[in-house]
Every structure is written in structure tokens, then in C-alpha cells.
Amino acid sequence: MSSPHRGRVVQIVFSKDLRIERRSKVLTSQIMPFAVVTLVLFAFALDGDVILQRTAPGLVWLAMLFSSMIIVQRSFAVETADGALDALRVAGADMSAVFWGKWLALVVQLLVLEFVLLVGAIVMYGIELRLSGVVLLVTSSISATCGLSAVSTIYAGLASGVRGRESLLPLLVLPVASPVLIGATRAAEASFGTGGTVVSEGWPWLGVLSVFAVVFGFGGSLAFGPLIDD
Amino acid sequence: MSSPHRGRVVQIVFSKDLRIERRSKVLTSQIMPFAVVTLVLFAFALDGDVILQRTAPGLVWLAMLFSSMIIVQRSFAVETADGALDALRVAGADMSAVFWGKWLALVVQLLVLEFVLLVGAIVMYGIELRLSGVVLLVTSSISATCGLSAVSTIYAGLASGVRGRESLLPLLVLPVASPVLIGATRAAEASFGTGGTVVSEGWPWLGVLSVFAVVFGFGGSLAFGPLIDD
Amino acid sequence: MGESPAVALQDAVALISDFPALAGLNLNVDRGEIVMLTGPNGAGKTTLLRVCAGLTPLARGHGLVMGSDITTGREEVRRRVGMVAHSNGLYDELTVRENLDFWGSLIGAGDDEVHQAMSMMGLDGRLSSVSVRGLSAGQRRRTAFAILVVRRAGLWLLDEPHAGLDSSARDEVDEILKQAVASGATVMLSSHELDRAQKLATREVRLAGGVVVGDGQ
Amino acid sequence: MGESPAVALQDAVALISDFPALAGLNLNVDRGEIVMLTGPNGAGKTTLLRVCAGLTPLARGHGLVMGSDITTGREEVRRRVGMVAHSNGLYDELTVRENLDFWGSLIGAGDDEVHQAMSMMGLDGRLSSVSVRGLSAGQRRRTAFAILVVRRAGLWLLDEPHAGLDSSARDEVDEILKQAVASGATVMLSSHELDRAQKLATREVRLAGGVVVGDGQ
Amino acid sequence: MTIDTPTSTTAPTRGTSTPATRVLGILTIAMTLWLGVFGLLLSPADRDQGDAVRIMYVHVPSVWLAYLAFIVTALASGVHLFGKRHSLQADRVAGASAEIGVVFMAVTLVTGMLWGRITWGVYWQWDARLTTTALLFISYVGYLAVRGLEGSREQRARRSAIVGLLAVLEVPLVHWSVKLWRSLHQEATVLGTDLDVSLDGLMLFSLFVGVVAFTLLFLWLLLHRSRMLTMIDISADSGLDTALAQRRAEGGASI
């Protein structure tokens, strides 16, 4: 029997990850309440003055960073729990396809979370959104998510390998991920008009985020095999 | 052979947990960098204006809440990984002693983290601390940490084991823990003199926090056995 | 004999997330027996052992273990039983020695007992300071057994005790069990290695579909 | 025969976090053999099997598996081997059927092959829709085997294949292995159940301390 | 596993209603109508709130009944946990009461938000009471989730009883949140509007009617729901019987 072509493998891994998520409901019943309650608590800690709107974008993206780490760690814990990762290696699965599959699953989950967080923030913090801002917000969020997912997936790939490594990784990854955060935050601020910013200020950031996403996306798909396969 | 008295069990469990932490270094090399980077990123997101000092206490305690969740989940993952929790039950270990042991280990780890975070915030956000505030800060932080740890440990106990439970942990902990978060934040604000608050305003919060800690501490040591042991 | 049986289960029903792993099982085990549980995969052996250890509650029926009710008197039951399950209950981050010290001190065992148990299972020397994560499958199993030996239980519950152990360790385990029984303990073990277990056991109980379907010497 | 040996290791040294689990091991396995690996716990059997699967790299020495170098030609090696390790490589959250479908489609196997493998291991019927977490130890093992069967490998690497399986499943597995060899495959299995494995194997290789200490029919 | 003393009325064949509950139901409906009359027609509009004040007749009783429901849950949980028999009936009462409480709490939130939109101009604002209320609501959603976990009935009962006893501690927190934060927090909380409803006699009476109506409603629901839960458990038992038969059958032709 011939092993299936790459696209198929991506799709197999992707749907497997999403199915597992549907079963274990980590996102919907663990991370989301977590994120939402964070918004609530934060709102309360700074009870409803202007600060809230200033900080909203930063908060949302901080929550995104945490969540992406948790989700991706879980998505690799599932692989290592019963030695499935070794099985994948022995099965000779195309690792860069596996990377894209897991990446895609992560992107989807993060986008769902993001939608909830943004809506939550807009409603709870009383942010009014300018139509002109929406486009920027959506595009920048998506490309930021792609970049973040790529970094996280690489990170988790590394961490899932030899023990002891993982202790290093947050140190390596977080500095790398923070540009995404800052970029996404700035873009969101621009689209919200936070602190009198205008939408046009946001577009350059979108560029940065896209470049970042592309670089780490393809970097990841190349690096992933070697990483997993020490 | 006679099973050892409760105090001894507490000490055994406590030192076991800390030793495992020393080996796996989850706190020092995974959570701390995270927490610190959070502070940095926020400093970026609201590039160093006065808002920063307003938000600092809230931020620190939000980070604490996240971290306590991660640490406690890990500390129970260690128990369930190879069925050690079942072994503890079969060994007839005094569960309330186990609770205190794990609680204590969590408190110690959180206090370390807290120290780092507070120092970090004070340095990075340029908060100047009044001597009179220090006492309040320290006492309130400690009692808040005790309360937070108690709540987290109780519900992590409930969440350990059977599938689906773990996804509940934040949902259960966060609402209950939020008074701690709020109280600690307010106390910290008072001791920092954030927004022109005076230290005296902080003391009542210390009261609230202490009551909370005591209630959940003893509630936990009673509830833990039945929770673990079903 | 006058004293209560080691295990007495009546119409025991145990659910694992709504599935009746035990479906109204009846079993009596006298003190001093070595009962081997056999039966196809999924018959309910593990569940039965967990029930006897008070780990899995009964949904219906009654059970006495070492004279105390497994529903109401869990604490007493636990004080009397020791178990080696499919999982070994070890802390990966700790060394073999540290694991034994932990469990030993929890039970209140002395240092010498711990050391004796370790040498029994061939864990002294190099291995004692290896972190459990580094151990081979069989070495993990040996460690679990060393802990069990320290436990000095009245009722020994063993889930496939021989699995993963090499022949010398198997003989050692059998020896330990014989000694334990000689000193008044009772043993229940599940096994798929019939001929080996048969040499050891005084009685064979066959499970299938969550009930006893065969019982003989 | 003219074709390259299934396995050819020279002075193989494999480290597990600095410990030489294999310490300069030499081994040649011809196609069509059923080699059983024996030896005390910690001898290096699992490590050897992992090396042959290209999972554990060689720190020193050379190795050919199914004609390709295990250091440089990992991809080719993996295309030819199938393995059942101590761990089963299953996803707890998925059902038996879903697990088989996943691995099946990853390998490019057809639906019928999957179904056939499941019925071989007695996993059709009720179990097929049970989530793997709910399975008993042996049922998990059966699932792992079903996946291996679908794999149709040229070299089968089995780490204690019989452990946890009930007698009927053991016979089934032996049957499957015999057929595989008949159709040109090679089998390496580690085992502590000597007499059972001996019935099956054409050759017994004894390891100790990370090297071969005995080799015979 | 035995359903302890299910009353004859809880036999699955019969409904969950008894003459008593029917009377109760009729009373409830009557009081609710009466509340409508007083709340919407007879009671005057508020000086500065206008007709919006009428929301109060639903808003306030629903909160108080939610409180009551959660307290009942806690008490029943205590009975189960510390009682000799570890009564499962008590557990079912706890569960039923919590479910009703969550509904009432939701009503409070919705009515409150509507009222807020009218009087404050915004649906939500971050003062002590609103925040704590939201958190209280979340906690009991969590409680219900714990009840939904897999495991035997005893497990379910024990777990949820503990959660129920811990969660009820938040009720006083909500109730005194205003005072707490007034006294503790430097900035005056925005809750002014929340309280300066000057209640004249008729308003007060309408509110009273509301409370009575909601109390009756609560009792009525509680009786039905807890009997409902009993019946569910009973039918689950009969389901188990068939499952047991199948399982034993495996013995014959087992895998």
C-alpha cells in the first residue's frame, strides 16, 4: 500500500486533533471560561474607567498567548501520552505534514477563542468599533494567529522531544512570540481607535504580522521533522 | 508497623512535591519567564505611562492566579500519571494531611513567584514603595497566597482522576478565588499608594483575605478526603 | 476457621462510566488462600481487584474485605490491603531510592525494611540512584514490588504480577508470595500466564462478562 | 539468500541520557527469521528494538535495517518496519474504530483491511465504538496489534507482544506472525515468557548488559 | 444502589404531581397574576425612574429566591454529607434547587441589565454587586457541571455536596458587596442608582406580592424537579438491569 500524499496527511492529522478537542472539550470548557473570567476580573480590578479600553487589546492578546501555549501543550501531550508520537515516526508519517495539520488545528481553535474574547471585550468594556476598523481587526487577528500558532507548534515540537529541553523553551519562544503580541495589540488599538489612534496607523503592523506568519510557518514545516526526530 | 502521625505525613508529601519541582523545574524555567514576560509585554502594550502603575497590582495578581492554576494542575498530574494517587489511597494515607502537604508546597512556590513578580513590577513600572506599605504588602500577599492555594488544591483534588473533571478546574476555582484576587489587588494598591490611596485603606482587606484563607484552608482539609476518595 | 473470610462479595456490581464491569459477582476467599483470577481480556479481573482495594465503589451488592465493609469501612480495608496494579504508582522524577523512601515513610516502615526490600528485588547498587523515568519496564515493575513488600499487607492484590519481569524476578516474586502466605497473608492475583500462576495458586477463579464462570483448585 | 539481511548491527552503542543501554552490540538477522530477544530486565531489549525502528540513534557503530542505513536512511527504514512497543500508541479520547481509521489512513490502508484486522483481534462488535480510555489492558494491546496488522511491515518489531493478552489473543498473535513470516516478513520480538516464545521463534538471542551474550536456535 | 424511599408518586408510571402540588401550582399562578396586576397597573411609576421601576417587582424577588435556592442547596448538601444515611434524596433536592436558583439568577441578570440600560444608559458596569453577581452565577453553573460528571450516584452526590457548601459562601459576599466595597474601596461605587428607589407603600406591597409569588413558584418547581430527578434515577436503574444482562451474556460468547 502506498503512503498517502502530503495534503491528505495534513487533513488526517488536522481532523484527528479537532475530534480529540471535541471529545475532551479543553477549549470550550476550560480555556474559554478561563479567558472570559479573566476579562471580568480585570475589568473589575480597574473598575470601568478609561484604562479598560486602553488595555483591552493588550489583554486580549495576552490571553491569546497563554491559551495558545496551553492548547498546543495539550495537543502534544496527547501525542506523547501513550507513545503515539513514536508510532507516528515509525509509521514514517511526513513530519512537515504533521506540523501543518497540528498548526491548522491550533489556528482554528485560537480563532474561535479570539472571536469570543474580542466580542467579550467589546461588549464588556464598551468599546465601539468603527466599520473601517473591522477589516483591519479581522485581517491582523488572523495573520497574528497564524504566526502565533506556528511559533507555538514549533515550540511544542521541541518540547515534546527529549526531556530537559522544555525547561529552556519558554525562554526561547516568548521573546520570539512577543513581536506578534505587540503587533497584534497595536493593530487592534488602531482599529478600536484606542487613545485617538487612527486606522491607517494599523496597516503597517498587518505587514509585520504577515511576514512573521509566513517566515515561521515555513521555517516550522522545515524544522519540525528534525526537531521531533532528534 | 504503625502509620505515621499526621504532621509527619504533611511533611513527607510537602518535601516530595518540592523535590519533584526541583527536578522538573516547571516553576523556575517555565512559569516565571512567562509571568515576567507578561509584565514586560504589558509595559509595552501601555508604554510606560501612569496607567501602568494603576494596573500593576491587578496584573501581578492575575499572573498569580494563572500560575497557581498551572502549578496545581501539574502537581496533580504527577500524582495521576502512573497511578500514584490510587496508590496513596490504597496506602490509607491521611488525605487531609496530603491536602496540607500539597497546599504547603503550592504556597511556597507561589510565594517565590510572587516575590519575583512584585520586585519585577516595582522595578519595571517604577513604583516607589513607602516603608509603611511594605508590611501591608507582605502580610496581605501571604494570606492571599494561602487562600488561593487552598482553593486551587481543593478543586484540583476534585478535578484529578476521572476524565472531564480537569476541564472544570478553572470554571470552579476562578469565581471562588476572585475575592482573593480583588482583595489582594486592593491591598497592594493601598501599599503602593496607587491612585492616591493611603495604606490604612488596605488593612480591612487583609482581614477579608485572612478569613478567606482560614475558611477554605479548613474547608479543604475536611473536604479533600471525600473528594479524592470516591 | 473462625475469623472472617479475607474477601466476601455478594452480587457485586461495579460501574466504569456506566458500563457494568462487574455484573453481580459472588466470591468468597478464605484467609491464607492464593487465588488466581483468569479470564479473557475485559472479563473484569482488574475491576474486581480494585473493588477489593476499595478503589472502585460498588453500585450494588455488598462486600467484606478482611472483615470490614468496603463501602462503609474503607479506611480499615485499606489498612490491611496492598496492591500492584497495571500501573506502578511511581514518581518518574524521583529515583528508585527516593520512591521507596517516600512510600516507606508513608506506611511507617523502617529504613532497614526498605533496604531489604530493594535488595530482594535487585534494586540496590547502581539502580537505586537512577530516576524512575530511566528504568526499563521490568525495573519499574520491580520497584513497585519492592514497595509492596515494604507494605506488609494482610491481603495482597496483584494485577498480572509477572508481566514484564524477567525469570529471576518472577521466581523471587513467587518466593515472596509464598512467604507472605506462610506468615498468614492472603493473595489474589490476576494472570494470563496460566501454567506459571497455576504452580503458585491454591485456587483458580475464572471470570467472564463480569461474573465468576469457573471456580476450582 | 542474495538480498541484504533484515538487520545488521556492528558495535552498536545507544545512549539513553548518557547511559549506554546498548554497549557495542553486534547482531545479524536474516529475512524470514523469527528472532526472540531474551535477557534480564534492563538488558537492552527495548533499546535494541527502538534502534532497529530508527527511534533511538546510534552513538557509535553502524546499522543496516532492511538494506538501508538507520542513521542516514531513516525514512526508508521506517517505510519497512512496524512496531508494538511497551506503550500502545493509542489516542485515549478516540474510539477503537477511530484509532484504527487514523493509523490506517495514515499508512494508506483500505477500509476492508482495517475491518479485517479488527475482527482478527476480536475488536469488532461492542468494543469498536468504545473510547480507548475505557478499554482493559489487554483490549488496548489488542488494538495496538490490529494497527500493526494493517501496517503490513517487512520487519516486525515486538516488545513483549504477549504481555497482557489472554490465551486466545496470544494464539491469534502467534498465528498472525507465522503468516507474516510465511509471506516473507521478518520478526524480532522480546519476551520473558520463554517457553511460549520458544515455540514460536526460529532463533533465540540473549542480551545482557547491552550486548549479545547468547545466540542459538 | 437503592433509591431511598421514593414516594409512591415517583413511580415512573405516574406523573410528578400530587394534589398538594396541584394546589400549589394553582396558588402560584394566582399570585403571579396578582403580581401582574399590582406590578403593572396598581403600583405607581417612580418619581425619577418612571415605569422602569416596575422591573423591580421581578428583579428583586428573583434574586432573593435565587439566594434561597442556593441556601437550600447548601442545607441539603449538608444533610447528605453529614447525615447518617447520606441520603440521596437530599442530594436530588440540592440538585433541583440549584438548577432553579441558576434560572432565577439568570432572570436577575437579564432584568438587571435591561433596567441598567434604561436607568444608567449601559447594560453593564463594573461595580462590586454586578461583578460578584456574575461570579456567583458562574459558580453555580460550575456546580451543575460537577453534577454532570461521570461516576456513581454516591460520587456525584459527595462531590456536588462539597462544591455546593463552598459556593454558598459567595451569597453573603454578593449581598454585602455594596457595603464591603463602599467601606473598603476608596472610589464611591456607582451603585447609587441601585438603591435610591424610594418605595411608597403600594410599591412595597407589590414587591411583597412578587416575593410571595416567586416563593410559591420556587416550592412548586422544587417539588416537581426533585421528584423528576428521582424518577430519572429509577429509570436509570432499570436501564442498568438490561446492561447487566448483556454484560453477563458476554461471559458465554466473550471476546
Ligand code: HEM
Ligand atoms: C446587570 C445588572 C444588575 C445586577 C446583576 C443586579 C443584581 C442585584 C442583586 C444581586 C441584588 C440583590 C442584593 C441583595 O439584597 O443581596 C439586587 C438588588 C436590587 N437591585 Fe439590582 N442588579 C442589577 C441592576 C439593577 C438596576 C439597574 C437597578 C435599578 C436602578 C437595580 C435595583 C435593585 C434594587 C432596588 C434591589 C433591591 C434592594 C437591594 O437589596 O439592594 N438593580 N440587584
Ligand SMILES: Nc1ncnc2c1ncn2[C@@H]1O[C@H](COP(=O)(O)OP(=O)(O)OP(=O)(O)O)[C@@H](O)[C@H]1O
Ligand atoms: N467507558 C466504557 N465503555 C464501555 N466499556 C467499558 C468502559 N469502561 C470500561 N469498560 C469495559 O469494562 C471492562 C473492564 O474490565 P477489566 O479492566 O477489569 O478487564 P480485565 O479482566 O482486567 O481485562 P485484562 O485481562 O485485559 O486486564 C472491559 O471489558 C472494558 O471494555
Ligand SMILES: Nc1ncnc2c1ncn2[C@@H]1O[C@H](COP(=O)(O)OP(=O)(O)OP(=O)(O)O)[C@@H](O)[C@H]1O
Ligand atoms: N537515565 C538513565 N540512567 C541510568 N540508567 C538508565 C537511564 N536510562 C536508561 N537506563 C538504563 O538503560 C537500560 C534500558 O534497557 P531496556 O529498557 O532496553 O531494557 P529491557 O531489556 O527492555 O528491559 P525489560 O525487560 O525490563 O523491558 C536499563 O538498564 C536502564 O536502567
Ligand SMILES: [Mg+2]
Ligand atoms: Mg486488567
Ligand SMILES: [Mg+2]
Ligand atoms: Mg523493555
